[in-house]
Amino acid sequence: MSAGQLPRWVDYGLMPLLNLAAAFLVSGLVVLLIGENPLEAVEILIWGSLGWNEGIGFTLFYATNFIFTGLAVAVAFHASLFNIGGEGQAYVGGLGVAIACLALDRFVPWWVTLPFAVLGAAAAGAAWAFVPAVLQAKRGSHVVITTIMFNFIAASLMVYLLVNVMGKEGSMQPETRTFEAGGRLPLLQDVIPGLDFGTAPLNLSLIIALLASLAVWVLIWRTKLGYEIRTFGASPTAAVYAGISPVRITIITMMISGGLAGMMAINEIMGSQHRLLIEFVSGYGFVGIAVALMGRAHPVGILFASILFGMLYQGGAELAFEKPSITRDMIVVIQGLVILFAGALEHMFRPALIRIFSFARTPATEAA
Structure with missing residues (x-):
């Protein structure tokens, strides 16, 4: 792996997860601003999609x-x-x-x-x-x-x-x-x-x-x-x-x-x-x-x-x-935030990750 590159597990696994976490963090702030509990909203979302057979089928x-x-x-x-x-x-x-x-x-x-x-x-x-x-x-x-x-x-x-x-x-x-x-x-x-x-x-x-x-x-x-x-x-x-x-x-x-x-x-x-x-x-x-x-x-x-x-x-x-205050339009906003962080901002965390992993490799390089 050359300078400026990331391990494959970081590029294909960690970075998408960081993008997703950032999207949900911003979404949580939006939910909080309208007076709802973000953790409760996440619980309903996960249960609605994976918590019962019909939900899994639609997912x-x-x-x-x-x-x-x-x-x-x-x-x-x-x-x-x-x-x-x-x-x-x-x-x-x-x-x-x-x-x-x-x-x-x-x-x-x-x-x-x-x-x-x-x-x-x-x-x-x-x-x-x-x-x-x-x-x-x-x-x-x-x-x-x-x-x-x-x-x-x-x-x-x-x-x-x-x-x-x-x-x-x-x-x-x-x-x-x-x-x-x-x-x-x-x-x-x-x-x-x-x-x-x-x-x-x-x-x-x-x-x-x-x-x-x-x-x-x-x-x-x-x-x-x-x-x-x-x-x-x-x-x-x-x-x-x-x-x-x-x-x-x-x-x-x-x-x-x-x-x-x-x-x-x-x-x-x-x-x-x-x-x-x-x-x-x-x-x-x-x-x-x-x-x-x-x-x-x-x-x-x-x-x-x-x-x-x-x-x-x-x-x-x-x-x-379940939460009428979180309208269908709000759900579209959450989906849009995921698309934003996964698409337009997909490389937002790359420079920081490159610095972190370059620093982690430096002692091994000097020892060699």
């Missing part, structure tokens, strides 16, 4: 969405690409899921529909990321700007399709018809004996998310393509010198990222809502950025960060119910 359901969007952002990070378009890519991914379910749900069981839904979601998300990728790779258009713009285009496109093309006949609601049994993922508790998550919509897409995490780990750290992605992200000049095409890596990486974001729709559309509807993404694509940052762009870290944000979503709902 893992939300975490499933964050795993997909966090992985999407992380893959792009490794190539030094900042994919802000997870929201739009997940939105269009829902279109891929809905097309598969609407076409097959009346003719085949869910386990036949599922592979087509997964492929549809991934293909739609990848296709939506393709144009920004090409613009970045061949025209120099910044991927942050283009992916943000494509979020709005995706929202407008889905509104048009649901109102004018795919809407349920005879209904004023901008949504498709409800899927039949062949287009619905079973709940996890119906597949694995002994599980009981009450009314929580936790379904088999959690297993798909875990498999996607494993696939991303293999891709990034155990394949030639992953090595090329990491090399390009570390030094584009060195990558070109080694014969790696920046255009090829940019396009492939962004399409993989978009495909992972699109797969988030499996959980919401096929696993929970059982129809395609407006605004089902609900900000999960943007939270995926904080999940990837807090998880240090590693699948294991992303799993833990996803569970944390799942706890904030579910526990925050319970907290707002």
Whole structure:
């Protein structure tokens, strides 16, 4: 470990924990200012998310969405690409899921529909990321700007399709018809004996998310393509010198990222809502950025960060119910503080930690 670097356990473990502690400390001060007990609020939040079966089910359901969007952002990070378009890519991914379910749900069981839904979601998300990728790779258009713009285009496109093309006949609601049994993922508790998550919509897409995490780990750290992605992200000049095409890596990486974001729709559309509807993404694509940052762009870290944000979503709902003075808007503030410290201020403690660990190594160095 050279000067200015931190041990891996500090970089990947201690620093995210310090960021999280700082976020909760500031959140506690906010709760204190409105006249509530911060410790009691934390107790309610933890109990609401992990203290009972249904709460755990909802926490893992939300975490499933964050795993997909966090992985999407992380893959792009490794190539030094900042994919802000997870929201739009997940939105269009829902279109891929809905097309598969609407076409097959009346003719085949869910386990036949599922592979087509997964492929549809991934293909739609990848296709939506393709144009920004090409613009970045061949025209120099910044991927942050283009992916943000494509979020709005995706929202407008889905509104048009649901109102004018795919809407349920005879209904004023901008949504498709409800899927039949062949287009619905079973709940996890119906597949694995002994599980009981009450009314929580936790379904088999959690297993798909875990498999996607494993696939991303293999891709990034155990394949030639992953090595090329990491090399390009570390030094584009060195990558070109080694014969790696920046255009090829940019396009492939962004399409993989978009495909992972699109797969988030499996959980919401096929696993929970059982129809395609407006605004089902609900900000999960943007939270995926904080999940990837807090998880240090590693699948294991992303799993833990996803569970944390799942706890904030579910526990925050319970907290707002138990403490009316802590409104839903206050919960959004707490979530925002976690995102702030995990994202924009993620390196706030790094200089101090470098000094501490550099000082701790000095005697050993002098003795040598």
